[in-house]
Amino acid sequence: MLRTIGVAFLLFLPVSALVGYATNPSTIVFTDLVRREVGVMRVCPSPDLKHDTERAAAEWNTAIAFFSARFGWFELLGMRFEVVETGCDAYVVPGKLPERFNAMTLPAEDDGNKVVHVVVVSDTLAPERRSSVVAHEFIHILGLREGFSPKAPFRPVTDTSGLGRVTSHDVYALYVKVRGADSTAVSVPPYIPYMTADMPLPDIASAAVSVLAALTLDRMFRRRRKV
Numbered sequence: 612m613l614r615t616i617g618v619a620f621l622l623f624l625p626v627s628a629l630v631g632y633a634t635n636p637s638t639i640v641f642t643d644l645v646r647r648e649v650g651v652m653r654v655c656p657s658p659d660l661k662h663d664t665e666r667a668a669a670e671w672n673t674a675i676a677f678f679s680a681r682f683g684w685f686e687l688l689g690m691r692f693e694v695v696e697t698g699c700d701a702y703v704v705p706g707k708l709p710e711r712f713n714a715m716t717l718p719a720e721d722d723g724n725k726v727v728h729v730v731v732v733s734d735t736l737a738p739e740r741r742s743s744v745v746a747h748e749f750i751h752i753l754g755l756r757e758g759f760s761p762k763a764p765f766r767p768v769t770d771t772s773g774l775g776r777v778t779s780h781d782v783y784a785l786y787v788k789v790r791g792a793d794s795t796a797v798s799v800p801p802y803i804p805y806m807t808a809d810m811p812l813p814d815i816a817s818a819a820v821s822v823l824a825a826l827t828l829d830r831m832f833r834r835r836r837k838v
Contacts, residue, residue, distance in 0.1 A: 622821040628802040630813045630820075638799040640758030640769045640784035647754040647788050649690045654752075655699035660732060660741065664703045667746035668692035674777035675785070677808035682779070684786040692749065701728040701752050703745060708733045713744045713774075716751035728752045743774040750781070754788050758797075763805065776807045 656664035672691045679687040708715055714732045730748045732741060750756065750769050758769040766775025769784065784797040804813035 616825070622824050623817055626821050626824070627804055627814065627817040630817050631800075631802040631804045634813060635799075635801050635803065635805045636760045636762040636764070637801070638758060638760035638763065638767060638780040638805075640767075640781065640797045640799070641756035641795055642784065642788045642792060642797060643754050643756065644793075644795060645754055646791060647785075649687065649789055652690075652692050652752055653695045653698050653700045654692055654703060655695055655697070655701070656703035657705060660703050660705060660745070661694065663732075663738075663741035663745050665694050666742040667749060668694055670742075670746055670777050671749055674779075674782055674808045678779050678782040679786075681811075681814075682783075682786075682803070684782070686789050687782070687786055690785075690789070699727060701730060703730045703732065703748075705734040706731040713740070714748050716748045740774065743768075746777060747774060753785055755781075755784055756795075758784065765807075779803055779806050 654664055654668060668691075675687055675690055679685060708731060712733060713736055714730060716728055716730045719727055719729050728751065730745065730752075732744060732748075736744060746768050755769055757771040758767065759772060760767050760770050760780065761772070763770065763775075763778075765778075766772060767778045767781045768775050769781050780799045780803070783799050783803055787797045804811075804817070806813050
């Protein structure tokens with residue numbers, strides 16, 4: 612039994628890569644060339660956007676922690692959003708924007724000449740869409756820009772074609788960014804399974820295939836011994 616479990620663990624990563632090759636959409640995420648340091652990003656929302664900001668921060672924090680451990684992107688450990696009232700690295704506020712804009716993120720300076728980001732969320736945006744919009748705007752705080760994944764089953768949060776969830780592809784782009792990418796475009800390798808932290812279906816499939824393969828190999832070895 613222990614041998615079967617060990618074989619299953621050994622098979623998991625190559626099977627996971629094969630699942631990635633078979634199922635992943637092509638994803639490209641653009642970044643800026645400013646070095647992004649790992650650390651806590653303190654976000655100060657206005658009272659009416661606090662709940663939406665907390666939801667967006669929680670999704671990013673969960674995704675960063677999960678995928679950092681899952682793929683070994685340990686350089687990202689320690690990066691997270693924290694919703695606070697003082698010491699702000701970014702502000703989330705409502706405001707009037709042109710009709711086609713849901714939100715906009717702009718750099719600014721605080722009283723101490725520290726560069727901060729101001730996320731302006733359209734005051735006409737439907738309440739149920741606010742947290743997704745804030746999660747998307749967080750990419751600009753992280754140093755990412757819009758990307759695209761035209762055949763994705765659900766949209767990465769960086770994708771401009773739809774308000775999506777934070778996916779393994781978003782976090783990979785952040786990982787490349789933190790490591791000091793010298794390019795403004797990150798192309799996600801096809802072997803990285805495409806998933807959200809709370810919906811790791813490719814990993815479930817990979818684990819099932821790995822276990823079945825390990826059981827099959829174990830039976831073959833047993834038969835050979837009997838012969």
